[in-house]
Amino acid sequence: MKKILYVISTTLFFNSCTKAFLGDEPENNPETTFESFYKQINENYSGKDVRPISWDSLYKVYRPKVTAQTTKSQLTDIFKNMIVLYEDLHLNFKIGNEFYSPSLERITANGIPDYLGETALEKVLGKKPKSYKDLFYYEKTSNNVGYVNIKTFENRFSQADYAFFDNILEELKDTKALIIDIRRNDGGNENYAVKIAGRFATTEQVYKYTRVKTGISKTDYSDFNSFTLKPNGVWQITKPIVLLTGRYTYSTAINFTMMMRTLPNVTTLGNNTGDGVVGFTTRELPNGWLLRCPSGLAYLPDKTVVEGSGGLKPKIVTTISEEQKKNGQDAILEKALDLLK
Amino acid sequence: MKKSLCIILFWSLVLIQIMGQTTPEMLAKPTHSISLGLGLSHTALKTEVISPLIFSGTGIPFSLAYRRESVKSKQYVQLLYQSPTLHSPFDLRMNALDAFLLYGYLRKVKSFNKMNLFVGGEVQVMGSFRQMPQVGSNNDQGIILTGLNLSSILTYSLNAHTIEAQVSIAALSYNLRTKDNNKIGAFEESFSELVRFGAYFETLPNYLNMSLRMGYIPPLKSKHFRWRLDYWGNFQRFKQRQYMGVLQNQISTSLTYQF
Numbered sequence: 248m249k250k251i252l253y254v255i256s257t258t259l260f261f262n263s264c265t266k267a268f269l270g271d272e273p274e275n276n277p278e279t280t281f282e283s284f285y286k287q288i289n290e291n292y293s294g295k296d297v298r299p300i301s302w303d304s305l306y307k308v309y310r311p312k313v314t315a316q317t318t319k320s321q322l323t324d325i326f327k328n329m330i331v332l333y334e335d336l337h338l339n340f341k342i343g344n345e346f347y348s349p350s351l352e353r354i355t356a357n358g359i360p361d362y363l364g365e366t367a368l369e370k371v372l373g374k375k376p377k378s379y380k381d382l383f384y385y386e387k388t389s390n391n392v393g394y395v396n397i398k399t400f401e402n403r404f405s406q407a408d409y410a411f412f413d414n415i416l417e418e419l420k421d422t423k424a425l426i427i428d429i430r431r432n433d434g435g436n437e438n439y440a441v442k443i444a445g446r447f448a449t450t451e452q453v454y455k456y457t458r459v460k461t462g463i464s465k466t467d468y469s470d471f472n473s474f475t476l477k478p479n480g481v482w483q484i485t486k487p488i489v490l491l492t493g494r495y496t497y498s499t500a501i502n503f504t505m506m507m508r509t510l511p512n513v514t515t516l517g518n519n520t521g522d523g524v525v526g527f528t529t530r531e532l533p534n535g536w537l538l539r540c541p542s543g544l545a546y547l548p549d550k551t552v553v554e555g556s557g558g559l560k561p562k563i564v565t566t567i568s569e570e571q572k573k574n575g576q577d578a579i580l581e582k583a584l585d586l587l588k
Numbered sequence: 589m590k591k592s593l594c595i596i597l598f599w600s601l602v603l604i605q606i607m608g609q610t611t612p613e614m615l616a617k618p619t620h621s622i623s624l625g626l627g628l629s630h631t632a633l634k635t636e637v638i639s640p641l642i643f644s645g646t647g648i649p650f651s652l653a654y655r656r657e658s659v660k661s662k663q664y665v666q667l668l669y670q671s672p673t674l675h676s677p678f679d680l681r682m683n684a685l686d687a688f689l690l691y692g693y694l695r696k697v698k699s700f701n702k703m704n705l706f707v708g709g710e711v712q713v714m715g716s717f718r719q720m721p722q723v724g725s726n727n728d729q730g731i732i733l734t735g736l737n738l739s740s741i742l743t744y745s746l747n748a749h750t751i752e753a754q755v756s757i758a759a760l761s762y763n764l765r766t767k768d769n770n771k772i773g774a775f776e777e778s779f780s781e782l783v784r785f786g787a788y789f790e791t792l793p794n795y796l797n798m799s800l801r802m803g804y805i806p807p808l809k810s811k812h813f814r815w816r817l818d819y820w821g822n823f824q825r826f827k828q829r830q831y832m833g834v835l836q837n838q839i840s841t842s843l844t845y846q847f
Contacts, residue, residue, distance in 0.1 A: 265632040265642065265644070265835055266642075268823050268825075268833060268835045269633075269634040269642055269833045270634065270833075272641050272642055272677075273641075283640055290830065291637065291768070463829075526726045527726060528637070528726050528727055529720070529723035529724070529727055530637070530638055531638060531641060531676055531678065531680050533640060533641065534678075535679075535680075537680070542768075
């Protein structure tokens with residue numbers, strides 16, 4: 248009887264001791280936060296496996312700079328300095344509502360790159376483009392070319408909003424060609440992107456592969472997981488299409504670019520896309536800061552890795568010079584219209 | 589691994605021995621009961637791929653159980669459901685949804701004084717999903733688990749009051765689960781991808797799933813109705829690159845209809 252009571256009371260005791268089962272939590276101080284930041288990136292960040300930057304070397308440089316007296320501001324700068332070298336738009340962190348993305352800050356220091364805004368569009372198109380909820384801007388040029396600017400794939404717009412793309416295609420049905428502009432599209436939900444791209448697809452095509460990081464080593468990855476673009480909608484657009492990209496085109500907008508690149512009637516034009524396509528997982532640090540770091544790699548249909556490649560290079564590379572920028576001249580859009588003359 | 593296989597083999601042999609026995613006592617008329625329960629639970633979870641900190645929170649679990657009990661055996665089918673909201677110490681939110689379906693069959697192996705010891709097995713099906721709405725769908729994780737547990741119940745009866753203590757431990761489990769750095773969204777393309785990337789058999793010592801149940805069953809208040817009070821504690825630990833463990837404790841009371 249005594250033995251049984253002993254077993255029961257012991258088991259009850261263990262159940263009440265959360266930490267006995269789940270282990271200790273790290274203390275909240277700059278040193279444990281730094282160590283956790285290092286560990287999470289070291290064990291889970293896929294981007295360091297395809298970029299020539301040694302995370303261990305960065306640790307050796309920055310670890311001595313962190314002490315119990317390190318301030319929040321100093322630790323923020325250390326983290327920014329460590330991750331900016333990877334030039335990965337999906338490697339960033341949040342402190343409360345403040346978002347720190349040093350790679351994004353670098354490319355947007357002088358505004359959205361390779362894109363001059365709606366006023367510049369109006370100058371080239373000859374009239375102010377119509378808009379739908381700051382999601383789509385669209386117009387027909389005097390030369391009978393359709394222009395559609397997709398500003399995002401984010402979830403802040405509904406499925407019904409994205410379905411408005413079908414209305415735009417109806418309106419531009421009689422045009423001889425289309426320009427799809429995603430130069431200021433920072434991504435969002437891939438499901439919306441694949442539905443829009445599906446309007447242009449006539450057959451099923453694998454547009455990308457992904458692999459998930461399964462270990463610390465550079466070669467520890469899962470098998471390839473394929474993603475397919477399928478025709479969507481009641482009719483398909485088979486006319487010539489020029490897709491405009493720039494360095495602010497990243498995340499799901501790169502996925503969209505990969506989808507469109509599988510189509511024979513699509514020409515990509517502009518500047519390289521940004522770097523950062525696979526989604527990130529949010530990881531909490533001991534002081535409550537949130538590290539956002541991707542743990543997978545995306546590949547083109549020929550299994551060339553996309554991350555760390557400096558972005559997808561368009562077929563026709565065109566940029567906006569400083570002089571053109573000063574004059575509000577959207578040289579990329581002008582080049583696209585030239586191509587479709 | 590060899591040790592685990594030996595343990596499984598030993599318990600399997602014990603089960604076969606027990607199930608092979610039939611005595612006249614076993615043919616005594618069994619009792620049937622259906623219980624509907626409501627309680628209070630506390631869940632603590634640590635998944636180091638997301639945080640080194642412990643997420644914890646309370647929930648209101650519901651349970652529905654059918655029990656068939658005779659002098660020599662106990663059988664039950666039990667459904668447990670809860671959807672607690674967990675928080676990290678810095679208020680990062682995790683919405684959890686846990687559902688357990690258990691079928692247990694145990695045979696009496698020993699009686700002494702006012703106590704009876706039953707030994708047997710449990711089939712467990714569990715679905716557990718976690719979302720973190722503040723950070724988006726990339727953090728969604730899930731487990732669908734089908735397992736065989738070894739189980740024993742000790743009952744103690746005194747003046748029509750009964751106390752039950754049950755201990756169960758997973759012997760073998762077939763799990764579909766998102767592993768480190770995978771997420772539910774990664775498998776939206778097709779269910780076959782989930783099976784391809786996240787399905788495997790797990791057993792001790794890599795996978796630990798154990799539970800303790802304590803029940804107090806007072807005498808019948810009327811011809812058919814009685815209530816019972818239960819405590820249930822469950823601990824699951826998955827050995828992957830980064831630690832993941834879940835500890836759940838719950839107290840519930842049930843209204844039981846006996847026939």
